[in-house]
Amino acid sequence: MLKRTPLYESHASLGARLVDFAGWEMPVQYSGPIAEHLAVREAAGLFDVSHMGEVEVVGEGALELLQNLTTNDVSKLADNQVQYSALTNPQGGVIDDLLVYRINATHFLLVVNAGNSDGDYDWIKDHADKAGVTAYNLSSAYALLALQGPRSEEILQGLSDHMLDRIPYYWSQRVHIDGVDTRVSRTGYTGEDGFEILCSPENARHLWNRLLITGRDLGLLPCGLAARNTLRLEAAFRLWGHDMDESTTPLEAGLGWIVKLQKGNFIGGDVLAGQKAKGLSRKLVGFEMQDRAPARDGYKVKIGGVEIGSVASGSPAPYLKKNIGLVYLPIEHTAIGTELAIDIRGRDVPARIVETPFYTRKKKFD
Amino acid sequence: MANTPEDLSYTKDHEWLRVKGKSATVGITDHAQKQLGDVVYVELPKIGDRFETSEPFGSVESVKAVSEIYMPVTGTVVEVNESLNDSPEQVNEDPYTDGWMIVIDMENPAQVDALLSAAEYEDYLKEEASE
Numbered sequence: 001m002l003k004r005t006p007l008y009e010s011h012a013s014l015g016a017r018l019v020d021f022a023g024w025e026m027p028v029q030y031s032g033p034i035a036e037h038l039a040v041r042e043a044a045g046l047f048d049v050s051h052m053g054e055v056e057v058v059g060e061g062a063l064e065l066l067q068n069l070t071t072n073d074v075s076k077l078a079d080n081q082v083q084y085s086a087l088t089n090p091q092g093g094v095i096d097d098l099l100v101y102r103i104n105a106t107h108f109l110l111v112v113n114a115g116n117s118d119g120d121y122d123w124i125k126d127h128a129d130k131a132g133v134t135a136y137n138l139s140s141a142y143a144l145l146a147l148q149g150p151r152s153e154e155i156l157q158g159l160s161d162h163m164l165d166r167i168p169y170y171w172s173q174r175v176h177i178d179g180v181d182t183r184v185s186r187t188g189y190t191g192e193d194g195f196e197i198l199c200s201p202e203n204a205r206h207l208w209n210r211l212l213i214t215g216r217d218l219g220l221l222p223c224g225l226a227a228r229n230t231l232r233l234e235a236a237f238r239l240w241g242h243d244m245d246e247s248t249t250p251l252e253a254g255l256g257w258i259v260k261l262q263k264g265n266f267i268g269g270d271v272l273a274g275q276k277a278k279g280l281s282r283k284l285v286g287f288e289m290q291d292r293a294p295a296r297d298g299y300k301v302k303i304g305g306v307e308i309g310s311v312a313s314g315s316p317a318p319y320l321k322k323n324i325g326l327v328y329l330p331i332e333h334t335a336i337g338t339e340l341a342i343d344i345r346g347r348d349v350p351a352r353i354v355e356t357p358f359y360t361r362k363k364k365f366d
Numbered sequence: 367m368a369n370t371p372e373d374l375s376y377t378k379d380h381e382w383l384r385v386k387g388k389s390a391t392v393g394i395t396d397h398a399q400k401q402l403g404d405v406v407y408v409e410l411p412k413i414g415d416r417f418e419t420s421e422p423f424g425s426v427e428s429v430k431a432v433s434e435i436y437m438p439v440t441g442t443v444v445e446v447n448e449s450l451n452d453s454p455e456q457v458n459e460d461p462y463t464d465g466w467m468i469v470i471d472m473e474n475p476a477q478v479d480a481l482l483s484a485a486e487y488e489d490y491l492k493e494e495a496s497e
């Protein structure tokens with residue numbers, strides 16, 4: 001039996017196409033992935049991401065626990081600040097990537113991937129128990145909406161007295177939206193400005209509807225998982241299970257910026273330090289197809305007729321109007337401009353390694 | 367509800383066939399294009415290529431997925447819809463007209479009798495949906 005978010009009926013009534021995603025019955029598209037993708041780049045889109053998991057860790061030792069479990073430096077966070085990070089295993093592999101919200105010095109909220117949330121919770125709880133910290137699996141106690149796109153702030157501001165422009169990138173606030181108590185963070189998975197809104201499941205439908213109505217005239221569309229995937233890939237955000245997993249390290253995944261070795265020991269830290277000192281033997285790079293056919297996950301990648309990898313994430317990029325992807329390659333083949341061949345149903349189609357992210361938004365004050 | 371013109375023949379792989387003498391036009395159904403979502407690329411065979419019944423002759427790529435297109439009956443390709451190169455979205459917009467894919471010269475037009483009628487195809491869609 002598939003799990004449903006509190007917004008299941010809303011999706012069905014909007015005519016969304018629903019699919020099984022990590023055990024959840026989720027909307028993959030409403031009006032269509034291209035229209036939804038473009039709406040987020042040019043106006044705004046609203047996503048139900050309530051399938052994401054939430055874990056809270058509470059106690060005097062909470063900070064120390066998270067310093068041990070995650071790669072980023074949690075001590076750098078102030079109250080209400082948010083941090084992108086990874087949970088690593090003793091081999092330095094990525095158990096999951098996550099957002100760490102500091103609520104206060106002894107209370108942190110972690111937002112993790114839907115498919116990993118039970119495993120993550122068990123892993124965290126196991127370590128929390130030993131550290132005298134309490135871990136709560138609150139995944140079903142939260143709904144999560146993502147309002148993304150250049151007009152997000154304008155739309156959300158229409159429903160709140162809180163000055164949203166005072167929430168900087170990767171900060172959060174308790175905010176009342178149309179009378180509903182929420183935690184809003186300026187975060188997202190699309191490469192655009194926007195917010196992620198945590199609320200109780202009972203209030204999700206009210207907020208969803210109010211946001212859709214408020215945003216309608218500004219070009220807001222409800223968006224599904226298909227657009228979420230193409231948006232994140234254009235921004236070269238990694239997707240767990242595709243671009244990284246327990247057998248790849250954050251360094252190999254190009255996430256060195258969230259690995260803070262100088263903060264002290266953490267699980268897998270010694271392996272990552274060794275890898276950094278020795279140099280990587282492979283890493284994740286971006287490529288662009290030189291032909292019309294899109295590369296898809298799992299397609300073989302060759303150089304000079306020899307297979308050297310397979311596509312981690314590959315898709316058409318609706319805003320860039322290109323076919324793009326990410327692939328792990330031996331380090332000697334990762335220079336920008338390197339010519340690759342991608343096996344598309346038995347045909348070698350040319351591709352080229354390019355800089356990532358594929359897409360970078362124009363900043364407000366540039 | 368998917369649109370299913372009366373005058374066409376259909377396959378369980380969601381292709382349609384419009385027969386005119388020994389030649390037939392092939393495309394994918396309204397149901398198929400809806401399932402695929404936004405089509406971004408259509409890979410078609412060359413004129414002169416010959417395919418047996420149920421052999422894949424090309425593929426349709428949407429944002430999300432790729433799916434192969436199968437030959438409803440045995441035949442040789444005599445015409446290819448080149449306009450899909452620049453406007454693959456025609457497959458979504460007009461799957462039975464502008465979104466056609468190939469015209470074939472059928473080897474054995476009697477094979478058409480084995481295909482589904484519009485009513486049979488609609489029943490098949492209902493069965494699929496209830497599974």
